[in-house]
Structure formats: C-alpha cells, structure tokens
Amino acid sequence: MKKVTLLAASSIAALSMASTAWAEGCGSDEAIVIPTHNWSSQIVMSHVVGQLFEKIGCTVEYTSTDSQAVYEAVRIGDATIELEVWEGSFATSFNTALDKGGIIDAGTHSAVTREEWWYPSYVEELCPGLPDWEALAACSDKFARPDSGGKGVYIDGPVEWLHDTKRVEALGMNFVTVNVGSAAALWAELESAAKRKEPIVMFNWSPNFTDALYGGAFIEFPAFDEKCKVDASWGVNPDMTNDCGSPAGGYLKKAAYYEMPVKWPAAYKVLTRIDFDTNNVGTMAMYVDIDEMEHADAAAKWIEENEEVWSPWLYASQ
Ligand code: TMO
Secondary structure, eight states: OHHHHHHHHHHHHHHHHHHHHHHHHHSOSSOEEEEEOSSHHHHHHHHHHHHHHHHTTOOEEEEEOOTTTHHHHHHTTSSOEEEEEEHHHHHHHHHHHHHHSSEEEEEEOSOOBEEEEEEOGGGGGGSTTTTBHHHHHHTGGGGBOTTTTTOEEEEEOOGGGOOOSSHHHHTTOSEEEEEOSSHHHHHHHHHHHHHTTOOOEEEEEESSTHHHHTOOEEOBOSOOOHHHHHOTTSSSOTTOSOOSOOOTTBOEEEEEETTHHHHSHHHHHHHHHOOOOHHHHHHHHHHHHTTOOOHHHHHHHHHHHOHHHHHHHHHOOO
C-alpha cells in the first residue's frame, strides 16, 4: 500500500516537473499575443503557430488588429509577432516600424507573393490582349456597371489594406476603384460575376485559394520599381508617381517584438524556423473560404495533416 502511494506521488511529481520544464522552456507564462487580421490565411496561420507554441508549453492569446497598425503594436510589444508581412501591402508600415526600432525581421517564408489587379480565366476571352494593362485600359467599357458613368470598375479590397489610389490616374485609365468592406465581399463579387461569365477585374493575391480554383491572371502593369513611388519623372507618366504595378515576386515575412527572443526564447527559436510555402498558405485559405471551416479548426486540421512540415520547427536539435 505504502509503495503504491509512493509510486503515485512520484509520478505526479514527474508529471508536474515535466510541465514546469515546458513552461521554463517557453521562458515565460505571460501570453504570447498573436494578432489576427481580415483575410483567411493570416488568421488560420496565426492559429497554426499559436497551437504549435502551445505544444511547447507556451500560453497564447489572439487579438484582432488592424493590419497596418499592427507594425506599431509589435514594435511597442502590444502584440508579440506578425506572421504574414506581405510586401505589396505592408512593406511601408513594416519599414517605418523597423526604422523606429523595436520590431525585428524574423525571416522570410518560402511562399513568394503577389497582390495585384486580377481576373478569373474566362475574362481573358472577353478582352483580347490580357493580361497586359494597356489591353485592359482599351476594354474599360466592358467592365463598366450601371452606376459607374461609363468607366470600368475595379473592385478593390478593404481600404485598410492601403492600396495605390493614384495608379488609375497616373496610367490614364478610364476606371474607377470601388472598395469592398471585407475579403468575403471580394469572393462574393467573384462568384457572382463568374456564375454569369461577366467581365470582372478585382484585387486578389497569391498564394490564395483562387490559385487552384479559378486560374486567372494578374494584370501586367509596368514593372514595380522603388523609383516609381517617389520619382515623378520615372516611368510612362513623366508628371506622376505610381505609374507602375505592385511587386511581382513579393516577400512574405515574419516579424517579432524585440524582447521576444529573451522573454520566450523557445517560441522565438520556433518562429525563426517557421517556413510556409505557397501550397501551405493556399490550403489554409481554402479550408475557410471554400470548406467554410472555423479558423481554429482549420489550423488544427492543417497541423494534423502536416506533421512532417512543422515537426522539425519544434523539435530539431540544431
Ligand atoms: C494583404 N492581402 C494578402 C489581403 O493582400
């Protein structure tokens, strides 16, 4: 009897030691704050990484944050990490925070990104010469809507993503930009146009679920150049900046609060190893936007199906 009690007591001690060891491994019981935004892959990825951090004993907390303001939030430690720094939409805010100090570049995913005017594949036949921007400009009337005064309509994402508002004018295109309020509204526009095979040109990005589901192509504007943003004399319009497209081979980066490596060393080590590819990001979006899963469930499914991908991030000895 005594022996059994002793055994039980020692296994309880072993268990609690193990969990203490994990907590010490994470470095702090304080929650790692993971900000989520308003497109599916970013929210699912945030939950994937949060669930992986939990596997090594960390405490995590999710907070819904503006996708531009988040760089200042990470810089001052209100949020601990950012998992999807898309070059096209966020390089400016990220660089501003880097210049102020407090945020660190925690590495680049394998996924190469693009954020640009886009159309589903059937539109190609409706406007000869696509994806060239001048061909699109010549077809502007086909993209007009009853309320657009004869101008072509470009459906853009939420204003929060801060897209180029001068490009249409700089390139002399007979188009108007209509911002929708959410990513879901973009997919609703796409689905409704596709059903009736109507011309549509809209903001989209890759990796996304649309890569596999719609084919389609991005509009080829004059190639991006840093000078295009600051030097009016550069490019096809000698009097205006913004006469170019977004970066075609953009980065997807991770960022962290500068105190993270000291406060949560194990989690930071994992963060630096984390590397999602095009297929990983597209799949995360698809689980929500096509399969209609909840974000946390989609993350759990991705983890279940991809152990060979994430296991070396958590358990590699080097
Ligand atoms: C920031 N986003 C990936 C929606 O273009």
